[in-house]
Amino acid sequence: SLTIGIVGLPNVGKSTLFNALTKNDVLAANYPFATIEPNVGVVGVPDPRLNQLAEIFGSQKILPATVDFVDIAGIVRGASEGEGLGNKFLANIRESDAICQVIRAFKDENVVHVDGKVSPKDDIETINTELILADLQTIEKVLPRLQRESRIKKDVVSQVKAIEEAQAILERGDTLFSAGIVQGTEKAEPLRELHLLTTKPFLYVFNVDEEELTDDAFKADQRALVAPAEAIFLNAKLESDLAELDDEEALELLQSVGQQDPGLATLAHVGFRTLGLQTYLTAGPKESRAWTIKQGATAPEAAGVIHTDFQKGFIKAEVISFADLIETGSVADARAAGKARMEGKEYVMQDGDVVEFRFNV
Numbered sequence: 001s002l003t004i005g006i007v008g009l010p011n012v013g014k015s016t017l018f019n020a021l022t023k024n025d026v027l028a029a030n031y032p033f034a035t036i037e038p039n040v041g042v043v044g045v046p047d048p049r050l051n052q053l054a055e056i057f058g059s060q061k062i063l064p065a066t067v068d069f070v071d072i073a074g075i076v077r078g079a080s081e082g083e084g085l086g087n088k089f090l091a092n093i094r095e096s097d098a099i100c101q102v103i104r105a106f107k108d109e110n111v112v113h114v115d116g117k118v119s120p121k122d123d124i125e126t127i128n129t130e131l132i133l134a135d136l137q138t139i140e141k142v143l144p145r146l147q148r149e150s151r152i153k154k155d156v157v158s159q160v161k162a163i164e165e166a167q168a169i170l171e172r173g174d175t176l177f178s179a180g181i182v183q184g185t186e187k188a189e190p191l192r193e194l195h196l197l198t199t200k201p202f203l204y205v206f207n208v209d210e211e212e213l214t215d216d217a218f219k220a221d222q223r224a225l226v227a228p229a230e231a232i233f234l235n236a237k238l239e240s241d242l243a244e245l246d247d248e249e250a251l252e253l254l255q256s257v258g259q260q261d262p263g264l265a266t267l268a269h270v271g272f273r274t275l276g277l278q279t280y281l282t283a284g285p286k287e288s289r290a291w292t293i294k295q296g297a298t299a300p301e302a303a304g305v306i307h308t309d310f311q312k313g314f315i316k317a318e319v320i321s322f323a324d325l326i327e328t329g330s331v332a333d334a335r336a337a338g339k340a341r342m343e344g345k346e347y348v349m350q351d352g353d354v355v356e357f358r359f360n361v
């Protein structure tokens, strides 16, 4: 499955956040026999629709979609110089499908900042510089050879051009992601075999003091710093506390700082979206469940997430939109009202589709 690597300077609250994430680990609860790495937190993507489905279908269990966060320990500055920890750090980032930077905004004299002052802008620049330098090195290793090849092989010409463009962007100090060259999209295709770090989608977690959670001007400034990446604002210590409370107590604590939902819930949602994922829903007496698919997946591809045989033998999908199902109150009533659609192989799944697949075995 796809993973999001958590990175950041020392002392910004990465471990605190990661601990909060693992306290929320849904695997332990739902898949008791699953083995997970100690540096991976599997977090449920909260979806209140599942609770409503569970009520309608009398489901025994609710299984939300999940996002995997990987704690990428290690120093950041100097990582691109490629020694010891630096190499491991970069290799771990390379294996992630998105990069989540934790940025310190909280002020606390008892917690030392590695650079002596709290400055989100400088910290973001420090981390991005390492990633950019690593990408430039990767490019410098392959470009001379490809440039020579391109004089004989015409098909290499466009690849060389794309790599030279990427190099110019990086030399300006920009990440490829911020320039719209994103892993998995057509623009990044000529760069694919270089596995460049900054083509991965980025998201930013600002670890803020409680006052800043409701400071819209502050948040707008930070958002502008990181756009087009998304920004999440949370207090890592508070999240860690929340993860230990029952729902009612947690809500009370959240409301006391002007919040409705835990920051981790927002992080899970944003992370999921940043990975280019979406869900569709199934429901029955056993379980109400959200299944993870790529945005733009077709009905047979969606069926394949449940079982490869479902994809191979795909005939049709009976689809009811969640809104229609709630409005009519049951599958039978939705069918009677003409709200159940039979969709074929070409159908592109929509968010909130409640689905039953028909297939040959």
Ligand code: GDP
Binding pocket: 008, 009, 010, 011, 012, 013, 014, 015, 016, 017, 106, 107, 108, 111, 207, 208, 209, 235, 236, 237, 238
């Ligand atoms: P890491 O080095 O990035 O993993 O940072 P840690 O999670 O170990 O946190 C470093 C220190 O900052 C610890 O003493 C934490 O208790 C403290 N810390 C973490 N998050 C917050 C926060 O939101 N507010 C305050 N005041 N301290 C925090």
